[in-house]
Amino acid sequence: MRGPPGIAGTDGSRGEVAARIFPRMMTNSLLDSALSVERRPDGALLVRLRGAWSLEGGLPPIGVLRTEIEGGDISVIAFDAGELGEWDSAVLTFLAGVSRLAREHGVELDPSGLPDGLRRLLALAEAVPEKDDARVSDTGDPFIDRIGETALETHRLFKSDLEFLGCLVLALGRAVRGKARFRGSDLALLTQQSGFEALPIVTLVTFLLGLILAFVGAIQLQTFGATIYVADLVGVAMVRDMGALITGIIMAGRSGAAFAAQLGSMKVTQEIDALETMAISSMDFLVLPRVLALCMMMPLLTLYGDAMGILGGAFVGVAMLGLSPVEYLLQTADAVSLSHVIGGVFKGSVYGMLIATAGCLRGVQSGRSSSSVGDAATSAVVTGIVAIIVACGVFAFAFYTLGL
């Protein structure tokens, strides 16, 4: 008979190996003698349970019983638990397995030899039969089905994105006509949160970006002895593109995620439902102030970031390249034109619009569980950054074509 190891009557190597690998599983050696089966002449299979059974010791394999039952001539499985010590769910799980096995093979199960508590728990576990269609099928849908489902889902999402954009445009129209209903204090608070409170991080990141650009440029320009042009490089790069871009990315991670999380959790707590049933449009009341706040703050933050980047470049120019501060700043002023500044600020406000829209869109689309709020925040950042980068590419092409 090829019994699984660990059962009395076969070799005890499993216990020893387990004990070497997992000292905690020493109790396995106890299990070696915890279970034995005996075939009675009257067609009963007597299962003896001995000693302590605990989940820490692992579950005993049920294979030996299967082998016996499949051997035939067994009409009933009986138990002898006279020497069973302390037990927990390990015994119960084992018994449930035995019971399932017995049902599969049309063998009767006689639980009378079990302690009262175990008998009752076993009855409880089997009191409600498994519902036929409850178990999720793991075979999955056919490949073609999944393609179709994905296409329909994408179509549905795209439609809801467009719907949101349409509603937002209408709401902006109402805002321009002064008919949108939201609280001024909300707008003020959001403006403070997404503007003033973002200054430290914007300072740090744009200053360092200016510094990095200056270093990269300096190495190349030093070979021509033209280090003063570091000022041109840093100034133009920051003001035209990098200032708005990096500020946008910071704000996507900061405000975009915050907006999505705020709206998503308001959906979970039914606060958005409460607005809708009071006939207050959540688009006006929640989305508009967020979009307006970011649209107002992004240009200002961009300007501020430009200045910090130039300062970062100047720091390198003065401290490492031996340029004088006045010289550096004059060179920057010469290189940077007003149209650069206006272009950069314009890009910044467009990015602000995109970030706020992405954040609110994902927040409104969020499901009603806490994990979907997390997904909404993640998705808001991803959508926001992708939108910014795409817009940046479009701007680069358009500005080049227009000769700006």
Add this chain to the structure above:
Amino acid sequence: MATAAPARSPAPAAITVRDLTMAYGDFILQRDLDFTIATGDIFVIMGGSGCGKSTLLRHLIGLNEPAKGDILYGDESFTAADPERRAEMLRRIGVLYQSGALWSSMTLAENVALPLGEFTDLEPDEIREVAALKLALVGLAGFEDYYPADISGGMQKRAGLARAMALDPDILFFDEPGAGLDPISARLLDDLIIELRDSLGATIVVVTHELASIFEIGTNSVFLDAETRTMIASGRPTELRDQSANERVRRFLRRGEP
């Protein structure tokens, strides 16, 4: 509007549900729902977990659209109304959500004041006065400047009720009012519901499965069944308990005893 409880006298219909089918995509949650909620009723929507009680409430207040059928407020269709007309109809109702759903960024007074500010021409200090009164009605005088996170779950529910009553609605909806409350608070809320019906003359619609509450306050009800996916009984809850022909309804109302 009547001030006494017109429990059994024929009263005009506040809400009529006609041949309503509720579905999520292809999955039909409930079908063939047909009932009338009379003015002045405390109407209980009951049934086991997952049978679609709360979804029915969401349909009644316009958060979900019916797959089929019609919902009438008075004798005017709510389902077919255009958004503006619907907004006007919504102003006549108040909803207390299961978790209170207070706007967490506003104080209690601001929560109650928001609908007042949106839909009335009151001056700011008048609004503040009305809001304080509404909070006092639910036993929260003095808590005007607390934020929802600062008060207990029971108080949040009462504050939610104050907000639902802000515009003196004709119909008040309650989603699981007793859920998460200790027995005494739940009882007090039940008493408050009856008191509001009697004093304001409002019609009240309650979604719940708490038996004590169902028998105490319900004057009429509908029972949604999860298995057959339709309504299998309607009437006064105490009568259904004693006389319903349907065994599932009797078992539900007698905590599992046939």
